[in-house]
Amino acid sequence: MLEAVLLGFLFSLFLVFSGSYLRGRLAVLSSLIPLSLFIYFSTFISEIADGKVIYEIHEWVPSFGVNLSFTLDGLSLLFALMITGVGTMVFVYSSAYLKDHKYLDRFYGYLSLFMAAMLGLVLSDNLMSMFIFWELTSISSFYLIGFNNDKEDSRKSALIALGVTGIGGLMLLGGAILLGDVAGTYRISEMLSSREAIADSSHYVLILIFIFSAAFTKSAQFPFHFWLPEAMKAPTPVSTYLHSATMVKAGVYLLFRMTPVLNGAEIWHTVLIVVGGITMIYSAIHIIFRTDLKGILAYSTIAALGILVFLIGIGTQAALVAAAVFIVVHALYKASLFLITGIIDHETGTRDVTQLAGLRKVMLPVAIAGFIAALISGGVPPTLGFVGKDLIYESTLHFKDNAILLTIIALSTNVLLFYAGFVAGIKPFMGKLPKKFEKIRLPSPLMWVPPLIMTSAGLVFGLFPGLIETAVAKPIAMTQALQFEDFHLKLWHGFNPILALSATTLILGTVLYFVLKPKHSLEVTIAKLDPIAPKTLLINLSEGFAVFSKFWTNFFQTGYLRHYLFIVVSFLILLLGYLIFSDFSLSIDTSSLTELTIYEISILIMLLLGVLYTVFTKSRLAAVASLGVVGLSFSLLFLFYSAPDLAMTQFSVDTLTVILFVLVLYKLPKYLNLSDIRLRIKHGIISISFGVLITILILKVLSEPKNTEVTEFYAENAYKLAHGKNIVNVILVDFRGTDTMIEISVLIVAALGVFGLLKLKLKTKDKK
Amino acid sequence: MRTLILKSASSYLLPVLLIFSVFILLRGHYLPGGGFVGGLVAAIAFVLHAFSHGLDKTRTILKLHPGFLMPLGLLVAFLSGIAPMVFSDLPFMTGLWAENPIPVIGAIGSALFFDLGVYLVVIGASLTIIFTISESA
Amino acid sequence: MNVHDFLYYIILPILSISSLLVFVRFFKGPSIVDRVVALDLLITIGIGIIAIYSVISDKPTFLDISLVLALIAFLGTVAFAYYLEKRNKND
Amino acid sequence: MKSKFLSNILLTLIWVFLTGGYEFNNFLFGFILSFIILWILSGADDKNSKKYFKIIPRIISFIFFFLWELTKANIQVAYEVSTPKFNMKPGIVAVPLDAKTDLEITLLANLITLTPGTLALDVSTDRSVLYIHAMYVEDKQVFIADIKTGFEKRLLEILR
């Protein structure tokens, strides 16, 4: 299976370097990749139908427990087939749809990247590697939505989609990590054995939050659904492949996968039913207000995804089987409808359903495909859609709580989906062909054969539900259920409430189709609700956040050095103040201190006055001269306190600094009285507080004993071992000679810097 | 500055100060002093000369560009630091000492060369800084 | 009273007070020249203090510090003069 | 050559004084060191020097003269400073110079400055005039004469 996953990656890598070979006619050859994979996976059908599960493990990062372990069971096989199957169709279709596109090679690159990632996602048995592929699907989706990257709309939509799925991805990561931590493994198949431990864990709810967030964002559940209609900016093949048939189902897949691991508590069901239910109804209602074919399909896709989540929430075997079958149904018809929409768009240049009519006269095969797709979508017997719809009603009706309510929700959704399918699949082909469309010819078969194939499949599966039953429904049910109960899929169950519900759906849907005409005015009406739509809310939120970000950033990053220093110093004062006053005990043993003498005091007074004078004088030169006084006082202090070397050095350096200052000063303007008095007071308070804290700190430290082991070693050995008697110098050139080596390097670099700063003058042409 | 008095005074001061600087350098291991202060004194001697005689004159006296003294000094310090690594398989900066001490300076060892390096670097760096500023002043 | 005490209790205080007096001039100015002169004098007094201190603490080597001080003080004066002459204005 | 050799010896002596070590090795080291320094500095100054042994008595007498002036004038200033009223008649006087060489002028100016009450402010660019600030200028001509017959004459006797 690793090879199967890698094939797509390798192909896209190949395209990076030799994409130019894949232009024009040859493009269709690239569909050999998904096709061969489809065939490859088909060979497993019988094995899997027999209840076998195939595992494959490749070590990757064992220290994280992240390995490429794949599993092929009913669920992953279904998705793998769907991915490769629909993939083949889309690959073929695209070769004609984007025939002369400049970047066709890139398109195939992304597409196969996506396909590989999606395959990896559904095949992964390791939650971590699943996450990896999950993120890759988001990224490839980003590239595909933004494929027409010269259009601002596309770029923006790509960003929105990435943002929403990105959050979800991170949630999945969180969930995966927690689950892995609780279960002790990232392997989903092994997590099953820790089912109870997980449910009992204190992190259970958190895990659910994470997993749900991931699934809901990826599968466009309310209120995260809005990215999906946005994503319709992508070329139609992309919408077909990613945003209806496969990627958006990744969330559903995740829920499916995690059902046996996580569905232990009631909250699992409640949340899924509620969210799925709201999503179904909310987006189904939205369909009515749309006139753009892709818009209609987008919302109906969301509704379908809602149904799937809803069914998983119900979680009975029937519901899960219903969901499995519905996945197939939806993939077949929705992909077809998208492709058909693409053809219409491609040939007529519009997707506005109010303008489209009579196209059957110029593109009959397309019309046929559309017609069948609409039937499947509407659940009209004998299509597979009918089978699917039946199963849905069966599960809602038999649910333990609120069965009626759930059924009504399902019914309304189905009616609206029926309407959507008919508007998209039938309406453009019916009625009188407008004059402007008369010149239209049937496009290349590469475009219309794929939808025809898929819809036919829907028809065939409907007629022979046993195929789906053995290949899909039962294997999936086995992956889900703890106790598998046998069942059979049938077109005809006899007269029962379910049949009545199905019939009602058909009737109401038909009525709706004929009564309700898509109108622009409706779109305008719904637009009035935009201000409270989740998308708007999110956009407002993000705009608000951008404003806030700007405020926050500019609040700190004012450009004023003193402001930065003020914050830094205040922060330090806060911390030091807190610590010092949280344990304020000053016990200084005054007897241990050195005595005071008059000359020390006068030097200190001189030092103090020198410092204050430096601060407050209005003359720069006087301030600099005053530094000289400070330096002198320091030097004498050091001398008194047994540091002759320091005395010498301090004084030399201070004077040298003064000299430098003096040499530079006369180029500079005089002091201006720049800061206002309030600022000065504020800074004064801050500075004084800091000074006081430092003083207290010193006194505190002085009241503690000091370890003198190292000092004593130097006193003992400076001469004996290092041949020097001035211990300070011995430390500088021997004990700690490395310090000195670097210290002189600092001096050198400073000198180089000075030299460069003053000598180097860039000419204009040098400036970058 | 065009003042004759300063000019002639500093001409006489220069060699005296230089000798003093070497003195400070060499006695550093026994008494206050050492490469850093010694270097500063030497640098100051040249700076004085430059103030009174002008930079160009001082440059001709100095012969070497002060910038050259920096790598030279660092090289001396560096070599005295790695000599023990290369020659005696001892750790970096290990002191190597001659058997017999000589008068005034005392024991001759790698530390002395190290200090000499410091001395040269300090002269080089200080002069580079001050000369550069004076030139652009 | 021995020499040590004499130096300690009489000479050093006189020198200290002298330096404070000079500091007053430094403080008062009014011209920058006054400050430079005061600084120079302060350092000169500092040399005296060092000389006496080396006696008190019996450390003749401290006298070398006074030479460094004298040297650098001179350089400071030269630099200030240099600056003032170039700048040609009283700051 | 000769002057260089002399400076070399002089510097060697300074070295020996500084270090206070009177062994042969130290002399040798000092000699080498000062040789190196002089070599580095060569080209700075090339004045000839002469007659060292003749001038020594003059130097000694000059030193005493100087010390006397120094003490005398210091007392004068002490009086001035410590009494509340000022009796000074300060002013800047231009004194024509006989001293010609750098060394002569510099020494003269320094000595004048070191004695209280007078401060050699500057030398004219053409070296003809020394401007002296004095605390007591009763009579300009007398003042000039004092300087010329006192310091300048004695100094030039030594130096020439």
Add this chain to the structure above:
Amino acid sequence: MIDILICITSGLGALFVLLAAVGTLRMPDQYLRISVNTKAATLGVGLLLVSAALFFLEISVFTRVITVIIFILITAPVGAHLIGRTSYFIGNELWGNSVIDDLKGKYNKSTHELKGEDKENESENEKDSIPKT
């Protein structure tokens, strides 16, 4: 004996230093201050150094003291000259009771040249005129 000598030299030294300090504080103009402090301090510090030399009575200390004194004797007057000249240059006025100012108008403000005595008469009349160069 030597102790008394030390006391005398150091006492005198400290006194001269104090004198310089008071002078610096009291004197009415910059030139006088410079004048007073240069010598008093030089003498004072010299004496203090001598007292140190007397105390240690070692040849190395003696040479060292002599070096410092010589150094001060060279640098102090030169410094005084520099700063005094600068003071004039930047236009610090003489004390009001000063009797004579031969320097007046002798400095060329742009070239920093100083005229000699000979041209005194011409220049005194046109002290602020711009010199022809």
Add this chain to the structure above:
Amino acid sequence: MEILLAIITGVLYASGIYMIMRRSMVKLILGIILLGNGVNLLIFVLGRITKGKPPIIDSAEKVLEGVYADPIPQALILTAIVISFGLQAFAIILMKRTFKVLKTDDLDQLNTTDEDS
């Protein structure tokens, strides 16, 4: 004495910090120098002070005995002083160059690089 030194250190820190928060670049550098001195004094004081006993072995002795000043803080401060000298020299030149290019030493006018561009 230590108490006074502690206070002086505090004053140096306070002055340094006050000065680096001014608008004039000259004051910034003065502040840096004061702060540097304050830090040196802090290390010195915290290394414990001793009067009149420099860490120098007498010419007759081979080891340093009795009460003596701790040489380590002195060595550290020496290193710090030299380093600060390099930094200060650089800062002064930086100030000069900045004034030359930007024609101001008002730090408040150096606020364009933080803006978005």
Add this chain to the structure above:
Amino acid sequence: MTNDIIILPLVVHLFFSIVLMFFWNKVDFQKIFSVVANFIALLVAIWVFVFVYNNGTQVVQSGNWEAPFGIVFVGDMLAATLVLLTAIAGFAVSIFSTISVIRARLRFGYFSVFHFLLLGLNGAFLTGDIFNLYVWFEIIIISSFVLISIGGEKNQLEGAVKYFALNFFASMIFLTALGVLYGLVGTLNMADISLKIAEVQNRNLVEISAVLFLVGFGIKSAIFPLYFWLPASYHTPPSAVSAIFAGLLTKVGVYALIRVFTLIYGGDGFLNTLLLTLAIMTIFSGGVGAIVQNNIKKVFMYFIICHIGFMIGGLALFTEVAMAGVIFYLIHDIIIKTNLFLISGLIYRIKATNNMKKLGGLYANYPKLSLLMAIPLFSLIGIPPLSGYWPKISLILASLNAEQYWFFGALIFGSLITLIVIAKLWSEVFWKDQPKLSLPKKFIYFDQLRLGQKFTFIFPVAFLTFVTLYIGFGAEHIQQLSQRIASELINNELYIDAVLKR
């Protein structure tokens, strides 16, 4: 000489900076020499790394003075790793510098100072002495001052003044901390301090010294609220300089925090809470700042800040898992941030601007180059399985296990912001059509370069990208390394025993 192997990186850089100074004016020679020197340094670093990996922590007692009396250099796994990363980044940047830094700058000691900077970085990583660490920090900052201001353009100077002032302040605080610490324990050897500080009765003072270190290093590592100098300055020098700053300079602050807070102040509750809070705020502020920016260099700068928060937070959690995450992130971050700034330099060379509004069309015109650049960008986001992804596993796990949900939230926030902002950047810079602008005419554009020059531009980027890919796909090796380092850090007796030869 094998005893001293861990200090060879220092010897190499010091030697070459001396040599480069001797050949001050020979720019072409300097270019070649610097690249050769960095290549040697890279080989040496690999040798050191392998040696330490096989033989465990190495200790060199400089001057042959046994610890704690002399300065020791300690090559533990962390130090060896960082030395290796420095060598990798240094090698790439030196090549990039030869072509991207203009001649005038090179004539004024650029390479020499560059080697001093690398010397400082290596020294800081290797030293086992706290004051010596200060000294290394100083050679780093003085070199960075010079590099940031070399050329003296308006922007550079503005940035340099702020950079200088705040970094100088940081050094002062560092010294203050050092003074306090020395006043308490009387030793400077970090291992020795670790032992002696345990004996200090007054724990309050210990915490105070820790807080001082925190602020001193915090400024250097640009954590909230101490980072302001970074957005004010990092974008002003040439890209090569920004690159080495971005990759290594803030990280050396992080390294110092890690070292000090694991070795000396390990596991103090107050400190960890403080660090964690600051980490959260750092992530937030950095992320929020990145949203606002339009200049790609500035975007990257704010990400430096944001991602520092990841590491500081991990440090605060103080578990082996978290620490492994920190180390992995550090490894990832050094390479990626260096590369991003090289990329911004490359983009500048192509389009003469770094402003997103003025940029565009890169993908259309330079598709392969764009894809090359996409890899580091995606790694920055942490798109799995690229390098930024792996450390997040550890960090998230550690934060959830410690029930630090705010930090977890911050991690998510930071990752999401990175994702969105980089996606926006991609869409603006690479996807969008090139807006019509009057471009500078005198500028030498990428297209006008000779093939060899182009190669010199691209090679460093490709090289670092390759390293990034290795970190991502060879995550097993990196994670094992990180776990080993984390374990060494948390169990600091190993370090102490090695240094003090107990």
